[in-house]
Every structure is written in structure tokens, then in C-alpha cells.
Amino acid sequence: MILPVQGRTLKNDEWTPLIDLMLEGEQIVLTTHENSDGDGLGSEVALALVLKALGKEVSILNPTHVPPNYRFLMDSFQITHFDPSSEEAVAEVTLADVLVLLDANLHDRMGSLWPHVEFARELGGMKVLCIDHHLEPEDFADMMVCENYASSAGELVYDLLRALRERLRQEVFTPAVAEALYVAIMTDTGSFRFPKTSPYVYRIAGDLVERGADAALVYDRIYNSLTPPALKLLGLALTSISILDDGDISWLFISQEMLRLTGSKLFDTDLIVSYLLSVPSVRLAVLMVEMKDGRTKASFRSRGSVWVNQLAKKYGGGGHMNAAGCLFPFSSDKAQKVLLDDVRLFLKNPESFSS
Structure with a gap:
């Protein structure tokens, strides 16, 4: 388990244990906390796109619906609201090899998914991974990267994907991946004005824009879409x-x-x-x-x-x-x-x- 450390950035080799577990799985479910936000949703979509491109069976199952101003992310990858009364949805969780929780470090933030995740671990040995940046993580995952120096879960997923790119010797940052990560980082930094917006975060944002993220369009879709x-x-x-x-x-x-x-x-x-x-x-x-x-x-x-x-x-x-x-x-x-x-x-x- 990797515990929070202030004031640093994870090196590529520090991601190796989590990457090993993730790549061993064939059926992977990604999820985030109840009442999802841009950080959790963008991080999910970016990681899902990369894993799917690597040939994995990937689904995003969330405990609550996607807010309207983030539904454009579903143009890149389907995000499904988990219905515990649906046998199909329950089977999708219980048959997964790996579940990755993003932008939360407490198991009950998974809401209605958690009892089925517990059952899947007991039944078939599902591995639960967690990538988060909040304080005081709960020790419930098989592998947890919870670094509270980070501005967002999106910052951590960006570093994870850089490590994965080096590991596989192939490019993983498509324009759709870049835009999803830009959503994650931009929203959780308050449009780059919160205290954890380090110089490194600005460099990440610039890299993502160079790779295809449309910063102006993303902002407009999220913040100028009040009903x-x-x-x-x-x-x-x-x-x-x-x-x-x-x-x-x-x-x-x-x-x-x-x-x-x-x-x-x-x-x-x-x-x-x-x-x-x-x-x-x-x-x-x-x-x-x-x-x-x-x-x-x-x-x-x-x-x-x-x-x-x-x-x-x-x-x-x-x-x-x-x-x-x-x-x-x-x-x-x-x-x-x-x-x-x-x-x-x-x-x-x-x-x-x-x-």
C-alpha cells in the first residue's frame, strides 16, 4: 500500500505494483464516488479508453447518475448508472477480475456497489485498486495509491498513464484521453486557482492541450450549461x-x-x-x-x-x-x-x- 506523502510526484516505477494488478485482469470495472464530479468522471473515462485500447473488457459503473454538464464525456465512453436490482449489472460487477475506484478512498463512497464488490472478492478473488488524492484513506483496497499532494485524481491518472506508456513502449494519450484528463484536472483545481495547482499541474494542462484537449470547449460545456x-x-x-x-x-x-x-x-x-x-x-x-x-x-x-x-x-x-x-x-x-x-x-x- 502506498501511503500519502506531501510534496512530491510518484516516479514511474512506483506505479509498477498497481499496473501489474491492472494488466493481469481481463474484465475491469471502473467506478467513482456517489454524486460524481469532473475529477472522478474524467479520470474514469481516460483510464477506460486506454484499457480498452489494450484489449481489456472495460465498463464504467457508477453509484449515481452523471450530472448533465458532464454527459459529453459519454461521447467517448459509456458511463452506466449501477442498478442493484438489475441481475445484469450485478453480474458485471461480480464477474470482474479488477475493480478500480477513482477519486475516493473510503469504501462506502461506492454506495450500492460496495456489497457486490465485497461478494466478488470473496467469491472469485476480485482485486480492488484505488487511486485517490484525499486525506485519511481507509485501508480496504488490495492496492491503493492515495497521494494527497496531488491536485486531483486526474493528475495521478496522468502519471499512471505516463508510467504505463514507458512500460509498454507505446503511446496511450489519444485526444479523447487528453480531454477527459483535462476535465478531471481543470474541475478539481477550480480552473487552476486552488492552492494545489502546482507548476507541474500547469505543465500537465499544457501537455494535454497539445495532445488534443480543447480547453475553451471543455470550460464552456461544464460551466456555461446551467439549465x-x-x-x-x-x-x-x-x-x-x-x-x-x-x-x-x-x-x-x-x-x-x-x-x-x-x-x-x-x-x-x-x-x-x-x-x-x-x-x-x-x-x-x-x-x-x-x-x-x-x-x-x-x-x-x-x-x-x-x-x-x-x-x-x-x-x-x-x-x-x-x-x-x-x-x-x-x-x-x-x-x-x-x-x-x-x-x-x-x-x-x-x-x-x-x-
Whole structure:
């Protein structure tokens, strides 16, 4: 198992154990976390295209649907929503030799896939591989590359494919692969403005553009594709933001009623959280969304050395230093009260939340 190390880039030979396991498989399933984003989806598509070109039977099965602004990635490779009630879908998982989880390092982020993955490991010896860049990985995979220096899972997949190219002595970066990786890296770096956007990341982006990624088109497809319902939700949300505690905290709760009134969907909330840090005084931003099943999703963003992954960890979540999230298994009323008390305590005494 390769553990996180800050401030470096993996060398080609450090990818060898994972490449060995991946190449030994004939039937390979790729997946990412629930409520998938550009990093997970782009990384999946890039890796799937390369493995298919190498003659592998490859499928992408995800626990939730692809958001509309990322569906153009399916022009390059089919992404299927895993239906646990489908015998065909279950068989596709249980008969696979290798499963690769991208952009997540906790087994429960696989949602409805995980019980079938467990069964496949017991039944036929499926190998589970994990490629991720978040903090505090869970030790559940047969081989895990979890490097939190990386800006994105896409950065790691880029390095993996460079190592694979050297190993096989053949080119693997087609224009479609380059564009999928550009999606992954561009979105998870906030269009190259987040702190982990190192000089190396800019060099990767330049290389991917040279190899065929259309940077302007990718940006337009992802960020200029709001549906009318999503735009209505954004307008309603912006009027509902609360600034608390002398400007330290920004707070927004989106109810099922707000989603119903605007005709919007859960994935339409993803772009809203960035607005919560637009007030310069805000140190910690919280977006809470009421789920259909009664649970409550919380997303955290922060400035400076406010390690919101420690706050998320208290509730079984995780993420990055300045971007994290969790899922409360109880009502939104209770979740809001509990979380606001803890956010205030966390800002006053963050050490009390450290593990």
C-alpha cells in the first residue's frame, strides 16, 4: 500500500505494483464516488479508453447518475448508472477480475456497489485498486495509491498513464484521453486557482492541450450549461444565504421544497457552494441539502488553515483541507442545529476535532 506523502510526484516505477494488478485482469470495472464530479468522471473515462485500447473488457459503473454538464464525456465512453436490482449489472460487477475506484478512498463512497464488490472478492478473488488524492484513506483496497499532494485524481491518472506508456513502449494519450484528463484536472483545481495547482499541474494542462484537449470547449460545456431550473435554484439560494458570527461563517440550507419549486435536482446544488466564500471575511462556508430519503448532505469550504476535513470526519465524511463534506443520517432540522453548534466550536478550538 502506498501511503500519502506531501510534496512530491510518484516516479514511474512506483506505479509498477498497481499496473501489474491492472494488466493481469481481463474484465475491469471502473467506478467513482456517489454524486460524481469532473475529477472522478474524467479520470474514469481516460483510464477506460486506454484499457480498452489494450484489449481489456472495460465498463464504467457508477453509484449515481452523471450530472448533465458532464454527459459529453459519454461521447467517448459509456458511463452506466449501477442498478442493484438489475441481475445484469450485478453480474458485471461480480464477474470482474479488477475493480478500480477513482477519486475516493473510503469504501462506502461506492454506495450500492460496495456489497457486490465485497461478494466478488470473496467469491472469485476480485482485486480492488484505488487511486485517490484525499486525506485519511481507509485501508480496504488490495492496492491503493492515495497521494494527497496531488491536485486531483486526474493528475495521478496522468502519471499512471505516463508510467504505463514507458512500460509498454507505446503511446496511450489519444485526444479523447487528453480531454477527459483535462476535465478531471481543470474541475478539481477550480480552473487552476486552488492552492494545489502546482507548476507541474500547469505543465500537465499544457501537455494535454497539445495532445488534443480543447480547453475553451471543455470550460464552456461544464460551466456555461446551467439549465433554467438550476438558474432558478441559484437565484433562490443566493437570497437565502446567511452570514453569521461577525462574518466568520456563511450558511445555506437547501430544502426539498426549494428543489421542487424550481424544478431542480440534487446535482444542481454543486456549483452553489463556491458562492458561499465570496464574502472576504468568511472563514468557513456550509451548504446543507435535504435529501429525499430524509438524510442531510453537508459541504464545507474554508480559507487558509481551516482544516474542514477534520470537521467532516466527525460525521463519517472527509475530503481536503479546504473542501470536504459528509452525510448526516438524520433530519435536516437536527442536522442544522448540531452542525452550527459544532462549526462555532470548531472555529474557536479546531484542536478538539483532531484525531
